[in-house]
Amino acid sequence: MLKARLKNLAFQLAALILAFGAVSIILISAGASPWEAYKNMFLGSFGSVRKFAEVLVAFVPLLLVTAGLLVTFSAGLWNIGVEGQVVMGAIVTTWVYRLFLESGWNPALIIVLAILGGMVGGAIWAALTGLLKTFGGVNEIFGGLGMNFVATAWTIYLIFGPWKRPGVASMSGTEPFPDEFSLPLLANLRLSPWALALGLIAIVIIYFLLQGTYFGLRLKAVGKNFRAAYLLGIPTWRYSLYSFLICGALAGAAGAVQVAAVYHRLLPSISSGYGYLGLMVAMLINYQAIWAVPVALLFAALNIGSIQLPIVMKLDSSLSGVLQGALVLFVLLMEGARQKLIKRAS
Amino acid sequence: MQIELKRIHKHFGKVHANKDINLLIPSGAIQGILGENGAGKSTLMKILSGFIQADSGSEIILDGKRITIDSPADAIRFGIGMLHQDPLDFPPMRLVDNFLLGLPGGLLLNHKKAMQDFAALAREFGFALDPESYVDTLTVGERQQLEIMRLLFLGARVLILDEPTTGISAAQKEKLFATLKKLSAQSITVIFVSHKLEDVENLCGRAAVLRGGELVGELQAPYETLKFVELMFGKVVTLGEKQSLAQEALTLSLNNVALEDARIKIKHVNLDVRAGEVIGLAGMEGSGQDLFMRACAGLARTVGGRIQFKGQNLTGKSYHTFKRHGVNFLPAARLEEALVPGLNLMEHFILAEHPSGIFIDQPAGEKLAAERIQSFNIRGGPLSNIESLSGGNQQRAELALLQTPLDLILLEHPTRGLDIESVIYIWGKLKERCQQGASIIFISSDLDEILQYSDRILVFFAGQVSNPIEASQTSVEQLGQLIGGKGWADA
Numbered sequence: 044m045l046k047a048r049l050k051n052l053a054f055q056l057a058a059l060i061l062a063f064g065a066v067s068i069i070l071i072s073a074g075a076s077p078w079e080a081y082k083n084m085f086l087g088s089f090g091s092v093r094k095f096a097e098v099l100v101a102f103v104p105l106l107l108v109t110a111g112l113l114v115t116f117s118a119g120l121w122n123i124g125v126e127g128q129v130v131m132g133a134i135v136t137t138w139v140y141r142l143f144l145e146s147g148w149n150p151a152l153i154i155v156l157a158i159l160g161g162m163v164g165g166a167i168w169a170a171l172t173g174l175l176k177t178f179g180g181v182n183e184i185f186g187g188l189g190m191n192f193v194a195t196a197w198t199i200y201l202i203f204g205p206w207k208r209p210g211v212a213s214m215s216g217t218e219p220f221p222d223e224f225s226l227p228l229l230a231n232l233r234l235s236p237w238a239l240a241l242g243l244i245a246i247v248i249i250y251f252l253l254q255g256t257y258f259g260l261r262l263k264a265v266g267k268n269f270r271a272a273y274l275l276g277i278p279t280w281r282y283s284l285y286s287f288l289i290c291g292a293l294a295g296a297a298g299a300v301q302v303a304a305v306y307h308r309l310l311p312s313i314s315s316g317y318g319y320l321g322l323m324v325a326m327l328i329n330y331q332a333i334w335a336v337p338v339a340l341l342f343a344a345l346n347i348g349s350i351q352l353p354i355v356m357k358l359d360s361s362l363s364g365v366l367q368g369a370l371v372l373f374v375l376l377m378e379g380a381r382q383k384l385i386k387r388a389s
Numbered sequence: 390m391q392i393e394l395k396r397i398h399k400h401f402g403k404v405h406a407n408k409d410i411n412l413l414i415p416s417g418a419i420q421g422i423l424g425e426n427g428a429g430k431s432t433l434m435k436i437l438s439g440f441i442q443a444d445s446g447s448e449i450i451l452d453g454k455r456i457t458i459d460s461p462a463d464a465i466r467f468g469i470g471m472l473h474q475d476p477l478d479f480p481p482m483r484l485v486d487n488f489l490l491g492l493p494g495g496l497l498l499n500h501k502k503a504m505q506d507f508a509a510l511a512r513e514f515g516f517a518l519d520p521e522s523y524v525d526t527l528t529v530g531e532r533q534q535l536e537i538m539r540l541l542f543l544g545a546r547v548l549i550l551d552e553p554t555t556g557i558s559a560a561q562k563e564k565l566f567a568t569l570k571k572l573s574a575q576s577i578t579v580i581f582v583s584h585k586l587e588d589v590e591n592l593c594g595r596a597a598v599l600r601g602g603e604l605v606g607e608l609q610a611p612y613e614t615l616k617f618v619e620l621m622f623g624k625v626v627t628l629g630e631k632q633s634l635a636q637e638a639l640t641l642s643l644n645n646v647a648l649e650d651a652r653i654k655i656k657h658v659n660l661d662v663r664a665g666e667v668i669g670l671a672g673m674e675g676s677g678q679d680l681f682m683r684a685c686a687g688l689a690r691t692v693g694g695r696i697q698f699k700g701q702n703l704t705g706k707s708y709h710t711f712k713r714h715g716v717n718f719l720p721a722a723r724l725e726e727a728l729v730p731g732l733n734l735m736e737h738f739i740l741a742e743h744p745s746g747i748f749i750d751q752p753a754g755e756k757l758a759a760e761r762i763q764s765f766n767i768r769g770g771p772l773s774n775i776e777s778l779s780g781g782n783q784q785r786a787e788l789a790l791l792q793t794p795l796d797l798i799l800l801e802h803p804t805r806g807l808d809i810e811s812v813i814y815i816w817g818k819l820k821e822r823c824q825q826g827a828s829i830i831f832i833s834s835d836l837d838e839i840l841q842y843s844d845r846i847l848v849f850f851a852g853q854v855s856n857p858i859e860a861s862q863t864s865v866e867q868l869g870q871l872i873g874g875k876g877w878a879d880a
Contacts, residue, residue: 256747256748257739257744257746257749258747260732260736260740260749261740263729263731263732263736264732264736267729267730267731268726268728268729268730268731270725270726271726271727271728272729272740273708274718274727275737275740275741275790276709276740276741277740278709
């Protein structure tokens with residue numbers, strides 16, 4: 044048992060080395076020093092309290108999205124639409140804010156309402172994809188992709204249309220909300236401890252939901268064999284929809300945090316691509332909730348660390364994306380190799 | 390081609406699946422390989438056809454030359470082709486395309502030549518196969534014919550058939566045997582793997598019996614059946630007395646039911662099933678019995694008529710409604726439809742119990758699993774993943790998942806591919822349910838099984854359904870005729 048676990052670890056380490064090796068070759072062929080690049084990325088994410096706080100700012104939405112995706116993946120669903128669900132969460136949060144901005148209610152209440160609104164928005168957006176699948180026969184990958192485009196187009200429409208800034212509309216988004224409507228932030232940082240707590244609580248709940256509840260077990264049965272789950276008496280399509288609702292709500296929460304704690308307004312790229320990035324994290328951790336926190340943190344660090352690269356080394360910051368992609372590919376590849384080896388050995 | 394197996398050993402982890410097997414098969418022989426499930430037949434054949442490799446020290450000698458077979462492609466290069474229990478073809482493709490698959494070399498396909506070869510081979514063996522039609526329109530028997538043609542076309546001089554008579558009709562079996570005899574006359578060596586004594590007795594000039602991974606005996610025709618049984622099981626096994634447990638009360642009644650799917654229409658079915666009664670459904674695969682059975686479970690829609698269950702009208706209701714009223718359906722495709730690969734035995738038992746509450750009660754689950762594993766004699770622990778169990782154990786696990794109380798059990802091929810002992814065990818368990826008042830409807834392609842265990846029999850032929858036939862007043866011959874479409878005027 045221990046030996047098998049050590050072997051697994053060896054494979055994962057090999058994947059890590061291979062990923063960094065491949066990216067190093069790309070860097071060398073571009074005439075840059077890989078060591079410099081990795082050092083700068085590390086310093087850019089862990090070099091100071093401010094930088095680490097930025098990593099955590101990216102970590103929260105990523106963790107929320109990953110937590111949600113663990114649920115849909117367990118149900119055997121490829122919720123590519125998670126990106127659009129993040130965006131919808133942001134849109135509805137902004138809408139709730141705008142609704143109550145002048146109401147004179149307690150700002151704390153409005154913040155809570157806005158975040159809950161974002162969760163409902165994300166859940167509804169996900170449910171639409173789920174309904175398209177169960178009643179329209181539209182594969183959730185295609186449905187989700189379509190819904191992503193609709194959600195993004197809608198933000199642009201709102202920013203340049205009904206919600207445009209007084210005077211002139213611009214890509215910099217809607218008019219920022221007053222400070223008292225922000226989730227409380229740590230002094231001089233953009234990090235909200237409340238948002239961080241939300242993300243951590245979410246992943247813990249999802250972990251126990253999937254590991255220790257009858258709901259999670261049924262969900263897994265539906266994901267692993269839809270036909271057999273039905274014959275075992277599980278209302279399969281209802282469980283598919285539940286998983287969409289949960290994932291959508293968590294993705295919506297990610298969008299809500301982006302508005303309520305980070306940007307304080309609606310931006311054209313409000314999701315920062317965290318939906319797609321979350322899909323990568325979920326694949327990398329092979330759908331095991333226990334790994335969500337470290338891997339999401341790593342990915343957030345890569346994202347933030349690479350911001351340094353254009354300034355210091357004249358490299359594009361998309362290097363982090365290359366590294367993340369390489370990581371996922373090599374981990375999946377090594378997993379394939381491991382399975383093959385096991386088969387051969389038996 | 391003469392095959393000699395010398396000192397064949399194969400270990401899977403701790404399991405010694407083949408123990409020092411030595412066997413000589415002369416060229417042109419029809420060699421039977423007999424044994425119950427898990428006797429090591431499939432392992433031996435997979436070694437011979439390159440799917441797995443034997444332990445070092447094992448030798449395969451072909452016409453006096455020692456060879457190593459590393460893959461199925463290797464095997465076919467040496468002239469060894471294997472016909473699997475589930476034909477390895479590509480259902481959404483045309484026959485001729487399947488025929489061309491696996492042909493070595495060449496980027497470009499020579500369709501015209503392939504068509505000619507196809508036609509020539511089909512004519513030689515009297516197979517009525519249309520090269521332009523699609524594989525998913527074929528019956529299992531026809532797919533076997535296609536696969537035999539493909540292997541011969543690829544140059545096979547040794548043909549291995551793994552349990553080829555499961556799932557095909559009596560008429561198709563006759564045709565298969567005729568084909569194999571013809572091949573043997575052309576000095577093609579045929580290896581026929583089966584657990585059915587009768588088939589081996591009818592076809593094979595010689596037979597080897599495997600038990601527990603060892604070759605326990607070789608016999609030549611004419612055979613003594615009892616000797617066979619003793620070799621296979623190490624003891625004498627009998628089927629037991631046939632007994633009816635039917636009671637007066639009605640469970641299921643079908644009134645003028647009509648059914649329809651893309652391929653078949655069934656009209657005017659009337660049937661009353663009594664508590665404790667066993668109804669066998671006979672017919673060639675795809676004759677409508679599967680549709681009929683799914684309709685009895687609420688898994689296929691009726692287009693007319695009424696389905697009454699214990700006095701309640703359940704017409705048009707879903708399977709879950711039927712299930713709540715005490716109907717359970719066990720499909721033939723175990724890992725595809727009945728069980729969830731990736732979940733363990735305990736998780737299956739928990740799911741089947743429909744527990745309320747939120748958090749999984751682990752100790753209770755383990756206790757439940759341990760009880761069921763013991764009472765259904767499943768080889769595996771509560772935490773064994775279902776796909777790691779053997780076919781017979783999966784089948785027992787399926788039975789262990791049946792809910793209690795239960796009034797109607799619908800089974801598709803409940804004992805397909807299982808050895809006699811497992812068959813007897815499974816029917817023993819089913820008959821216990823009958824004693825408690827459950828009715829059973831089952832599909833089988835094994836007419837002996839239908840005659841042995843049913844009270845009444847329905848025969849299906851191209852969507853026609855016979856009146857219920859008393860099992861005690863019919864015979865394999867009569868049923869065989871009906872299945873083939875003869876003698877329907879008075880049925």
